[in-house]
Amino acid sequence: MRKVITGNSASAYGAKVSRAEVIAAYPITPQTSIVEKIADFVANKEMDAKFIKVESEHSAMAACISASMAGARTYTATSSHGLLLMHEMLIWASGSRAPVVMSNVNRANGPPWSVWADQHDTMAQRDTGWMQFYCESNQEVLDTIIQAYRVGEQRDIMTPSIIIEDAFVLSHTAEPVDIPDIGVVDKFLPPFDPPSKVIPGEPYGYGSLVMPDLYMDFRYKIAESMDLARDRLRQVDRDFQKHFGRSYGGLVEFYECEGADAVILTAGTAASTAKDVVDKMRREGKKVGVARMRVFRPFPYEEVRKLAKMAGAIGVLDRSYCFGYAGPIACEVMGALYNISDRPPIRSYIAGLGGRDITPEVLERLFDEILAFKGKGSGEEVKWVDLKGLEGL
Amino acid sequence: MIEIRFHGRGGQGAVVASNILADAAFQEGKSVASFPFFGVERRGAPVTAYTRIDDRPIRIKSSIYKPNYVIVMDQTLLKAVDVLAGLKDDGAILVNTQRKHEEMGIDSRFKLATVNATGIAIKHKLGSREAPIVNSAVLGAFAKVSGLVKIDTLVTAIIAAAPSKKEENALAAKDAYAETVVRQ
DSSP: OEEEEEHHHHHHHHHHHTTOOEEEEOOOTTTHHHHHHHHHHHHTTSSOOEEEEOSSHHHHHHHHHHHHHTTOOEEEEEOHHHHHHHHHHHHHHHHTTOOOEEEEEEOOOSSSOOOSOOTHHHHTTGGGSOEEEEOSSHHHHHHHHHHHHHHHTSTTTOOOEEEEEETTTTTTOEEEEEOOOHHHHHHHSOOOOOSOOOOTTSOOOOSOOOOHHHHHHHHHHHHHHHHHHHHHHHHHHHHHHHHHSOOOOTTEEEESOTTOSEEEEEOSTHHHHHHHHHHHHHHTTOOEEEEEEOEEESOOHHHHHHHHHHOSOEEEEESSOOTTSSOHHHHHHHHHHTTSSSOOOEEEEEOOGGGOOOOHHHHHHHHHHHHHHTTTOOSSSEEETTOOOOTTO | OEEEEEEEETTSOHHHHHHHHHHHHHHTTOEEEEEEEOOOOOTTSEEEEEEEEESSOOOOOSOOSSOSEEEESSTTHHHHSOTTTTOOTTOEEEEEOOSOGGGSOOOTTSEEEEEOHHHHHHHTTOBOSSSBOOHHHHHHHHHHHHOSSOHHHHHHHHHHHOSSOHHHHHHHHHHHHHHOEEEO
8 A cells, every 4th residue: 555654654554564562662752653653553453562651761672672572573663862761771682682673763862952863863872782774765664674573583683673764854754655565564574483482470580690701602692693684684675675576775775886986875864865966966977876874783894895896985974973083884984994905085974963954955065075085085084064153152 | 846835833734734735646646745844843833844746756855945836824924934935936825815916015926826715714614713724725725726736636635634524624625726816
């Protein structure tokens, strides 16, 4: 069924067609309409699930972990400060090997207070052991929830996932989305069948003290699963194409990157706008392209190295900042390329923080800058795009 | 690509209107996107919402700065907000008002249309007399001015979206479609 729906509605449908069984969530702008819609689905019995109202995001995640360990497919959604409050429990989820799927509506962290798009909230969760997916359309939001369950619940993966939508740019923007029939999803996504389950009445200890001779090995098992997930995600995206007729390029989507003089590498909706800019500039004879980092964890270092061979110069556009260094994606891209030869010059661009619009005009200007430093070195390694009004701050 | 900007006040249904218009255009086979500018949501505060309509898939995710159409759902916004900002020279503005075109001071390069959407909403008991919900009437008028969607498709989309008073909303759209006055 094709309908014009918002990214938040697409998230709710994603949980519904994936047959999430336990949803525990706390509302926060701009995530609220996700959990409102799911609460409606559950109340109307359109969804056979338990909706647990909790007193905080920390509790929401605790409930999801417990339900997941009892063998239920779980879902939650949050944003910004809600995600930050969850931080401890995020690490608990991955350590418990609970493949919870969560939507996060990317919103700036305060202060100063803001409700608009900014990826600092999820970038700050980089090391929690969650897979991270940055989406560029409402269709991708819905489809990625299904893909994340399919990969995360595999017995050798057992890893949680965050599905990310830029605040308002997707969360409150309505666009056409194909909502797949639940029967079709059932053929793609088998029921959750974990290797062990918490069973009421059968006491057993989980997550308790482990001595120094074993802790490290538990951590290694998580790392190993994340590494395995890389190729599993590529496969599942190809499989998704066979079942649903759509795919998203696996971990990184390349748009006109082969032989490009200048590429913008970015995550989220800026990539979608940039594709229009690429088409325009290509018509004018400028060889530019876009690489969209769809999966940030596990980090797609092979794709990044492939891009380095395809592109003459790269601008990494981050919608967040890692204080004391550069844009978080830029940091990792530069690191991934250190051990290869013939690296293109790279500049880290910081743009669109706190919902500042990333327009086609801004992107075209960045492409021209990247074209200009091709073959020369980027010079200025980190550049904040269009700062204004600094006087008086 | 056609870009439309709605100016309303919180409670008039501007955001819902932008979604209904997108849905109607989608039903006619177009690609669409609609989105609000999400400010501080308060009843009565100025609200802006947007709709894009195109024959090809819409990839642009930034806001609209040079609309083809501007819709003003509350005439007091003409003084409070620069509603004409960025309107294309061959663009059109639709205003919910009873005032005469020559009294409104809208530059003659723009196509101007007016409709008494407030009166129509009150007649059909949409919202209260003090705070009528004018979106269905304004959309009916917009179908007339723009020709972008058929009134029948629009009415179907309104009926699908209205949580209550579906028939009254449909009649308001049809009345407005018939009563809109266009200055060429």
